[in-house]
Amino acid sequence: MAKRLQARRLDGIDHNPWVEFSRMASEYDVVNLGQGFPDFPPPDFAVQAFQLALSSDYMLNQYTKAFGYPPLTEILASFFGKLLGQEIDPLKNVLVTVGAYGALFTAFQALVDEGDEVIIIEPFFDCYEPMTLMAGGRPVFVTLKLSPTQDGELDSASNWQLDPTELASKFTSRTKALVLNTPNNPLGKVFSEAELELVASLCQQHDVICISDEVYQWLVYDGHQHISIASLPGMWERTLTIGSAGKSFSATGWKVGWALGPDRLLKHLRTVHQNTIYHCPTQGQAAVAQSFQHEQARFGQASSYFVQLPEAVQRSRDHMVRSLQSVGLRPVIPQGSYFLIADISDFKSKMPDLPGDAEEPYDSRFVKWMIRNKGLAAIPASIFYSMPHRKHFDHYVRFCFVKDESTLQAMDEKLQRWKTELRP
16 A cells, blocks of 8 residues: 655645636736736835845855844844834844745744644635644634625725624634734735724733734825734734735845744744744845835835835726726725735626636636636635635635736726727
8 A cells, every 4th residue: 555645734735726827827918917926126225235235245145144134133123123112132033034924834833733723814815724724723714794885886995894703702712823914915904903902802811822914014005004913012922923025125036024023932933943944045134134224214204115115006006996997897995915806796697607617616717717818817816715705705806906007008908908898
């Protein structure tokens, strides 16, 4: 009898929808609005910082400190210490990782044990569930509830809210952690202070860790404010705050991320890190350190990239919202992040029998139809839900609007042709 090859922790998590939809997008002449990456360059100061890291000091080609290049851990401690209202020790309260994805994986491996329950707010970035399962934990889902809107009024991400009673019911003696993502991917919701206080109160009441994924913290629109839950009273000691240089400086390929938190949590992440990744590329860390120094000197000013980027991206968001409406898609206006979801209910009612497997959610079949027939790539929103809930949310698709003006114009051309075909 042949031996089993794969570890049991991989059971049920081998299928990755990103691979399938990325492959399809590459096979057709499409405008790719699916995956979340900018197709415009990082700011000049960040590119110059990377070039300097490559050419100025040959020792940057060698290992640095395992838990983070010291100038980077120091500027992260200084920069975020002010925002979180904490004296952050760069040696004990900062861990540099291979992207925010690496910080998340390290956190789950370090803190979630066999049988532990992890509360995940859905829709959720789709790595949270498999990372929980690989650590031996059990995902427990709580769904944001949509409040009704006036007829003819576009939905807003702010209308998707936590039900306090339902959230409280998810906490048990086995709850180890809650995963928070604000601004949220895929919805673009920015959690309000009242919602964060509710989460904080329940985490403290039940002695639960909060893993707070805040990679889009600079990308908030319409005057909304991002609040880090670690800044609320009593939450620093039980929160991991996860960030991303890729999202901060529009350089997702750099793969530099970090986790901030108390030493009682970070020391366990360091154990995982030193026995897996051990060390992140030095030159990328040096470039990110220099970029944060640039931003710290300009923080809150008109010359700050963290001020300029959301202003520019909000214009792209508004452009996409107007354009998608022209063919009958109904965007949900995001408060933050790279993304919006659009309601495709009208299409579901008019053409319910799109090609695909009988069990395949409608939004997945719609995205494939759109790629093949309309030259536009998106991501089905149902993949951001737990399996039992997917059938209730298969009438949304996700678009990325953090794109160059030329990409948005190419989108407009595809949509204009689509609009022409809709005319009787």
